[in-house]
Each structure stands twice: as C-alpha cells, then as structure tokens.
Amino acid sequence: MPPVLELKGITKRFPGVLANDHIDLRLEEGHVLSLLGENGAGKSTLMNILYGLYSQDEGDIYIRGENVAINTPNDAIRQGIGMVHQHFMLVPVLTVTENVMLGMESMKRAGFLDRETSANRIREISDRYGLEVDPDAVVEDLPVGIQQRVEIIKLLYRNADILILDEPTAVLTPQEVEGLFDVIHTLVALGKSVIFISHKLKEVLEISDRIVVLRRGRVVGSTTPVESDERDLATMMVGRDVILSVAKMPREPEAVVLNVRSLFVRGDQAKMAVNGISFEVRGGEILGVAGVQGNGQTELVEALTGLRAVEGGRIMIAGEDTTHASPRTITEVGTAHIPEDRQRDGLVLDYPVEDNMILNTYYLPPQAKGMVMQEAVIAERAENLVAEYDVRTPSISTPTGNLSGGNQQKVIVARELSRPVRLLIASQPTRGLDVGSIEYIHSQLVRKRDEGVAVFVISAELDEVMSLSDRIMVMFEGKIMGTVSAVGATKEELGLLMAGVAPETATMTS
Amino acid sequence: MNKKRSEDASIREDTSSVATNSETALRDKVRKTRGVVWRSLLVPLLATVTAFAIGGLVIIATDESVYEAFQDGIGRGIVQVFIVIGRAYGTFFTGAFGNPAQIVEALFSGNAAQIRRAVYPITETLRISTPYIFAGLAVALGFQGGLFNIGAEGQYFVGGLVCVFAGYSITGLPQIIHLPLALLAGVAGGALWGAIPGYLKGKTGAHEVITTIMMNYIAYRLAEFMLDVGGPMARGDGRPVSPEIQLSAYLPQFFPNRVDLRVNAGIFLALGVAWVVWWLLYRTTVGYEIRTVGKNPDAARYAGISVPRVMVITMALSGALAGLSAATDILGVLHFMPNSFFSGYGFDAIALALLGNSHPAGVVLASLLFGAIGAGARNMQGMAHVPIDITSILQGLIIVFIAAPAIIRALYRMREPEEDEELALARG
16 A cells, blocks of 8 residues: 655755755655654755645655645645644634634525534544544633644544644643643544654654654654664754763852742732742752743743842842842843743844844943944954854844744853853743754853853753753742752652642752 | 864954954945845835826826817827826926026026026925925834834924924024024924823833824914914914014025025934934944834843833934924924914824835935925926825825835836845754
C-alpha cells in the first residue's frame, strides 16, 4: 500500500534563500511523523507548501500514491489535509460550534444557520476522539489547550485524514501537553495520520513513529525514537555537538540581593495573584521558580520590576527599598530584566537593533550627552554587543522584528547583561527558542551567577528550572509551596508541590 | 560558545576590525536609507500625479465648452478637451510657480517691478505653505508619539489669541524683543491647549481623539467670545476682529512696501523649526522617548520611561507647533486675528502629516505641494474659470491615494513592499 502522503524532491527558493532543498518525506497511514528543526530550518515553508499557501518550485506531492497539485488551502482540505497553526485561527467571541461551522455553514431553509446539526456532529467527533469539548462554549472562555482542540475539531469536521500540527506544544502547559499527546494517540489509533512539527526533543521522542530532521532546508536525518536519543537529535538539528545539561560548578552564595517580605500583589481580575510570599535571592546563586503558569509568577515579576503596584509587603533590592519604586529606579539600583513577553515588553520591533540595545540606558552617558544622543557611540556599542553575544543580524540597522525569535532574545540578553547588575530577573528566558539559542542563554545566565549576580529565573519548563537552579521555589495559587535545593530534587517531588500538595518530605532550605 | 567569546575579546582589542565593521555598517545604512527615501517618495508622488489626472477629468466633465464642442463632432470635442486641460493646468502651474519665461526675462531686464510681478506666484506658494508646515509638523509629531492630535485647529485658535494679544497690547518694545515674545505667546497658548488632552490621556486614559475634538469646540467659542463685537479682545469699531498688532511684532517682510507680496520671514522660521523637530525626534533623548512610546508603550514602560509624562510632552509640543502656525499667520500676514470659525489648517494638517509620512522633511514637501495647489487653484479660478473647489478635490484625492496605497500599487502594478530577504532567511 502506498504511503498516505509522500513528498518527492520539494524545492522552494526565496530571493537569496533556498528554503527547501529537494526534500523527500513519507508519512504512513496511522503514524505520527515529526519534523524536527531549528527556527529557519524550513519546516514551516514545507508545511505551507503542503497546505497550499506557497507553491513549490520543484517536486511532487503524492496522496495515497496519486500525484496531486495543491495550489490553495481549499485544495489541501479537499485532499484531506488539515493544519493547526501555531497561532489559532479562531473568532474569540463565537461559540465552538460557530467557529467550526465558519466557512462551511450548514443551512436550514431560508438561509438560517443550522447550529443544532453542527453541534451534534461536533459532539460526536469530540466523543469519538476523546476531545472533551463543549460545542456551546464561547471560545474566549476556553483555556488554550481546549482552543487547540477546537482547531483539531475543525479539521476533523472537514474530514481531514492528514493533520499537520505546527509547534502545537509551544503554547501549552506540561499538563496540557500530556492531554494533547493522548488526543494524538487516539487520532492515529483511529486511522488518522499526523505531522508533528517541533523543536523540542523530548516531545518528539515521546510521540513519534518516525522523526525527520531538517537543517537549512535539507533533510539531514530520518530516524525513529528507538534508534536515537536527545543527544543524537540535537546534534543532527544543530549540526554540531550541543550541551544539553547546563554545565555549572558549585558556588557559595554571597550576601542577600533580593529580599521579599510578605508580598501581596493583585492580578488583573482584582484577585490577589501573589499572596503574602517571602523569599530571598543571594548573589552568586540561581533561584528558579517552578509552577504551572498562572499561579502568580507573572504578577510577581511585574511587581519586582516596578511594572505592577504592590498591595502589601516589602521588596528590597541591593539594600534599597524598591517596594513602590518606578521601573527606572529599579533598573538603576542594578536590576536586569528579561521579560516574559519579549515582543511586547522587551523590544520595539520597528526599531533597528542598535536602538533596542539602549532601550533602558538611552539617557545615560556615554549614549547621551545631556539630551543629545551620541549616534557613533550607540552604533559602536551595538556592533560590539552583536559580536559578543552572537546576535545573527545582517546589520545593526536591521529592524529587530525581522530577526528570528532566538536572535531577538539575544538582543535583550545582550542589553540586560552588558551593564553592571546585581540582580537578574529572567522570565521564561528560552520560551519558543531553538536548541542553540537555549544553550547559549543558559550559559549566559550561569556566567552571571558565577560573577556573583543574584539570578531569579521563572520558567514554565520544569526541566529548565531543574537544570539551571541552585534552589527551586515552587509557586501555587500565589503562595510558595516549598523551596528545595536543586541537588537531589526530583520531578515527582516538584510535581506534587506544583499541584498544590503540601510537602511532607521535601527538604526545606529557606 | 567559549570559542566565540574569546574571538570577541580579540575583536575588542583589534580596534581596526571594529572600525571596518562600523564602516561597512555605515555604507550599508546609507544604501538602505537611499532605498527607503526613494520608496517613501514614490507612492506620494504617484498619488499626486494620479490625483491631478482625475482632477483633470473633473475639470473636463464640468466644462460646458467641452460638451458644446462634442456636439460639433468628436474631433472638435477631443481638441477642446486638450484646450481646456491645457488652459486649466497651465494657469495652475503659472499660478503656483510663475511663468518661467517671464521670470527669466524679468531677471534679465533688472526692472524691480517686473521681477516682483514675475515671482509673485512663488511668493504666494511659499506664503500659503508656511502655516501648513507648522500645522503639519504638529500632527506629525503627535503621530510619532502614537497620539492622533485632531486638535491642531483648536490649538491654532488659542495660540492665535494669546499671540495677537501679546502683539497688540504690549507697546514700546523693540522688534527684537517684541516679535520673539509674540511668537512665544503663540507657542505657549498652543502648548497649553495641547497639553490638556495629553494630561487627560496620560492620567486617565481619555482618548485624545475625543478630547482634542472637544477642546476644538471650546477654542472656537473662546475665540468667538473674545473677538465678537463687544468682546474683550474685539477692536471696538464694530468688526469682530482683534486690534492690529504693533509694528514691532511684525514678522519681517521681504517686500515691506508691497501689500500684495505677503511672503515673510515665517517661511524661514518654518524650515528652521522643521529641522529642529527632526533633530528633536531623531537625535535627542526626548525624541527617543516620544518615538518609543509611539511605537510600543509597553516597552517604553519596561524601559523606565514615564508614559504619561511623555504623552503630555508630545501633546504640548504638538500644540506649540499648531500655535506657531497661527502666530506666523498673524504676525506675518494678517496682522490681526479675525473671528472665523475654521482656519482649516488643523484638519489639512492631518492630511499633510499622512502625506509626509510623519517625517518633518516629508511634511515640508507636502506643505509646499499644498501651498502650490492653493496658489495655483486661485490663479486657475481667475484665469481659466475653474472653480476653486478643485483644490479640495485634488487634496482629497491625494489623501485617498496616500491612505489607500493599495490603489496606487494596483494602478501602477507596483509590487507589495517586499519583505527583506533577511526576513525570509530568519523566518524560514
């Protein structure tokens, strides 16, 4: 039997770039095929060709052995190909049913929408694949994980057999990822075929039947989870050996730099998001915060950096009371902040790289003399930082929005780490980045710790927190469930704390 | 990584390699800037050309002689079309820029009166452009700060009131003190009127579009109250206008003895202020703050910039420029302030800022274009009997095409502004 999908010699050129270079791919019925590659490896281009958004310059697409032309997404849907994009294509204010119907509404007589029939069909699909989606729920009220399932229902509703999931786990919590994997297992068990796009090695090893690795537009390897491990895949993906664990030497912590005492911070819904927590971070140590997202971590960081008002308690940074200080004051006492949402808070995407390098120091000498900006100084500084922090950019005058996510993050890291700081607050420092960038950013955080900076890391990736931190603090519903030494901490132990189960055996160190 | 770091250490020591680096970057920048300048000029240019083409159709369609000629035969009709268009745009051109032959002849003759007559159209274009430049800069500066200042009109009025008061009420000062004082009075009035919506936006989030529109109405009524017959600033001779300003507050005229040649030092002031605005926006910390707040207020807050403070500054500067617009009109041309409800500058200014892509140089060019259209259309009305309303039609069409560049691109089969190659590379 021919494979359900086969790509032969797909080539796509963009001006100056060979995005896909003679790519061959086989997807067997009922299999999960993972496409692994760094940002810019050509995964998205390939999938956009398959989905009819781009057309290939060379090569053929075969569905069940038949050569087909896919020129528009409609062609793709007709051929049973469906795609869940990284950013969902849902109308927030409509119900699940309305979103699924959109574009192929079933009608009653006189042009009235037949919601009932559609809703029943959605219920049927949801039950069959174990999706647990309520057709009458309004999309904006649903958590991200469920919204993703609505996207999957959209495809199934249109009778897709081949489901392309583009970086589906990037937006999910660990628990939601598990749920998604259950769904994928059910899908393939019932005869669907899945293309899973990711750059996360663990996930790919867990879910795939076959793994194809892309690098610079080419297939550089095809393997199975049984035949390979994380190190193999990482090497294939990056093209050289990578250090997956964070190399760091033991270090004695120094004096307290960040001292938080019974801090209360309100969330957006007026509820207390941070509920009377106390902790401290010493120079030369990394304190990592573990916790399911939405347990007060974001609000805590915003309060520490002056972006959110403090309701009660006290924050001391380097001996100064910054409880109600402005972001500028907090920066000036020696705080660096790598923000959670780098594109919203950390960068002006329209600005050239050089202007983003001075975002919070633009007014200080030597960048400015009085109120006059010193262009030559700014440019030279930017050139040096781009070189030193390995930011891959055509030039310092390139708009920052044109860089890849990893390089945008490096711009922020370069800016924040290049000035003298006592405290470094890094919120989701590697979210959405590729292996190479993650490795680099981790090494920079450790470097700062070794220099005696107090490092406070918040991450939704438990693995990251565990490998980076000297101590791990677990947050649940705005409270600290426990603080443990990273040495000897286990996932099980932390997982229980993250779920809000009070520690009995956890070693309390702070 | 470690290798990389040691390499960088060597780069830092080897200053010559840094120098070459930044030299390449500089060359790169110059090349790119040229491309950007050309691209940002192309659409406005084509928009203008297209607007004139369509304006031509309007002129033909409203000209009776064309219909009459077509009744005599298609050939006659077509000829008449060209005659009408030629006459209309011919008079338009000479109205805006003068007759080149006449200018050359006048210059050779050396006769002062003849020269004055020949260059009159250009002086009118510059005279009309002057307040446009200030008002356009006002709105452009607001745009740069992410604020849509629809209140330039009101700021013009308040700036004008304060300016004219300083102009007529203060006596006995030499021009060198009185004139700057009167200009500053206009600046202060406009700045105050602009700063209020800025403050409201910064402190309470009240949308500046709403508040500036409302401030406009207050300004109109304020001017009406002040200048109407019997009002505190009325002349007292039964006309709803302010008293004449002192001679010491006059902006220097180029032709002080000729009433018709109204061009004055205001045009130089306008060009100078345009440069200052450019310098402020792109070369100072204040400008960096304004642009950062305009492009990404969240990042501005993160960077420690006080967003409300910058909003007040932006609106005050914007209002100050609108106030200058009124000041130059009063001190340079009118020499008093009339109680008219609309100057229109505040609203044309939005068009100018759009046309000029919110860049000071672009605003100057756009203002010169609008000045030329104003002067040309007046001549066209007088000489070719084309209604002066054609000005509004031309300006309107230009703005439509600027605001909807897709029309121009489709018309001239231009490509979409291409994403840079590096983008494709970075995004894969």
